[in-house]
Amino acid sequence: MSQSTQVRKIDVETIRQDFPILGREVNGYPLIYFDNAATAQTPKQVMDAIVDYYSNYNANIHRGVHALSQEATDKYEQARIKIQQHFNAEHAHEIIMTSGTTHGINLVANGFSSLLKSGDEILVSAMEHHSNIVPWQMLAEKTGAKLKVIPMNEKGELILDEYRNLISDRTKLVFVNHVSNALGTVNPVKEIIDIAHEAGAAVLIDGAQASPHIKADVQELDVDFYVVSAHKMCGPTGVGMLYGKQEWLEKLPPYQGGGEMIATVSFEKTTYAGLPHKFEAGTPNICGGIAFGAALDYMNSIGFEEIASYEDELLQYATSRLKEIEGMKIYGEAEEKTAVISFNVEGLHPYDIGTLLDKMGIAVRTGHHCAQPVMDFFKIPGTVRASFAFYNTKEEIDTFMEALKKALMMLQ
Structure with a gap:
């Protein structure tokens, strides 16, 4: 990307200060909110x-x-x-x-x-x-x-x-x-x-x-x-x-x-x-x-090009990290994607994974996501869906991965 067309980096840490909910704890852990495709969080300005x-x-x-x-x-x-x-x-x-x-x-x-x-x-x-x-x-x-x-x-x-x-x-x-x-x-x-x-x-x-x-x-x-x-x-x-x-x-x-x-x-x-x-x-x-x-x-005020560029970074990073896990299946690998990853781990029910992640303060969505024909196409009951927003971080993805690996050890 040339210097003249380069999209400026967003200041994620400053942005996170606009969202009070991101400072709370869930079950004794700092909240990691990866259910943005269902509802985005609301900044103080709103x-x-x-x-x-x-x-x-x-x-x-x-x-x-x-x-x-x-x-x-x-x-x-x-x-x-x-x-x-x-x-x-x-x-x-x-x-x-x-x-x-x-x-x-x-x-x-x-x-x-x-x-x-x-x-x-x-x-x-x-x-x-x-x-x-x-x-x-x-x-x-x-x-x-x-x-x-x-x-x-x-x-x-x-x-x-x-x-x-x-x-x-x-x-x-x-x-x-x-x-x-x-x-x-x-x-x-x-x-x-x-x-x-x-x-x-x-x-x-x-x-x-x-x-x-x-x-x-x-x-x-x-x-x-x-x-x-x-x-x-x-x-x-x-x-x-x-x-x-x-x-x-x-x-x-x-x-x-x-x-x-x-x-x-x-x-x-x-x-x-x-x-x-x-x-x-x-x-x-x-x-x-x-x-x-x-x-x-x-x-x-943040900029949609800036948001899209940063969220794509999060998507690529999380996708590569998830592929480290044995038995991982990601659904939806289109050339053009937004920051949503639907996945299952072989032999495990998505609800069980989502429940254990919640115990560790991580909010993801599980189920058919009101898109049952999609699940029927893939012949699955549902998926775990992690969806990212511009106020999420790679550090949160790392913590999510640690929690996911812990959950999988408990379930296997």
């Missing part, structure tokens, strides 16, 4: 935004003429603009505030129930989270559309030639995750989107796992819908966003009825509000939305 909201301007938004309401409205809408700018949406009203990725997916699936008919086809990939499978199964049952699956190979990569064979003029929707939560695979979403558009199909990309590592540009991708959750990005739980192209959001009917999503109401007729309010019925998670904006500010 906590401060939450406390500031409840301490100084807690009020409902959009409806009040008083000062607190106007201040809360301004802060909430500023957060929407931060999200728009982060993902490079053309318009702020293309950003729909949701309770998270699952909410966004269900909103789109519900909308398409009035647009699909029997004989239409929808495609999902073989490596999806249950949240990006079940809503489309429900949609297929409701409309008579047929659900087809894009297969993957043993490395945990989608087979694009098979995708090209599956897609046709009957295909109306394609749904793929940007990054697999179970394997860490980064999917070639731009190519997937272009192929779908050539066939006249719309595309939803589940960006939940990509968003902490990759700064997606929705206009460059030319994606129709993109969904994320704030809690994967150092933000609070219970808030996320759905990006949708304006023309698609205008075609879809409202997802829920209630306050805020209306223009006028009488017992004879209701007219709906324009975007984004058409899809935001009821009082939103105001504080969560503002804190989501603060989390984006925080991560952008």
Whole structure:
């Protein structure tokens, strides 16, 4: 890498001071948190935004003429603009505030129930989270559309030639995750989107796992819908966003009825509000939305290129260390990966390994990771998943390895 393009190193020790939870102990050991793919930890800067909201301007938004309401409205809408700018949406009203990725997916699936008919086809990939499978199964049952699956190979990569064979003029929707939560695979979403558009199909990309590592540009991708959750990005739980192209959001009917999503109401007729309010019925998670904006500010202050470069270092280091262990099997060895390692050790159940690691203060995830079809593909009940963030260290990986070897001695 040339000097002019070299990515600056992040100051991990200074960053760790922003996360109070990293200083605590679990079962008498210093906490090592390797479950970032489930939920990232929250820095003080985001906590401060939450406390500031409840301490100084807690009020409902959009409806009040008083000062607190106007201040809360301004802060909430500023957060929407931060999200728009982060993902490079053309318009702020293309950003729909949701309770998270699952909410966004269900909103789109519900909308398409009035647009699909029997004989239409929808495609999902073989490596999806249950949240990006079940809503489309429900949609297929409701409309008579047929659900087809894009297969993957043993490395945990989608087979694009098979995708090209599956897609046709009957295909109306394609749904793929940007990054697999179970394997860490980064999917070639731009190519997937272009192929779908050539066939006249719309595309939803589940960006939940990509968003902490990759700064997606929705206009460059030319994606129709993109969904994320704030809690994967150092933000609070219970808030996320759905990006949708304006023309698609205008075609879809409202997802829920209630306050805020209306223009006028009488017992004879209701007219709906324009975007984004058409899809935001009821009082939103105001504080969560503002804190989501603060989390984006925080991560952008570190830099996504810097985050990705450092996390890749952690991934490569942990992968090489894990391969030292006899009987080690890593699932998901795609060329393009984020900092996620799913593994098993021959003859041992992942739950037992995870339980013993927890006794030594190390948080990993075990099970099927809400991606049971992936586990069925590999013919396993689940894996141990270690997932890293920019506030983790190689020293933590070394401690994890010592604990893992100790756990394996106890189990074998």
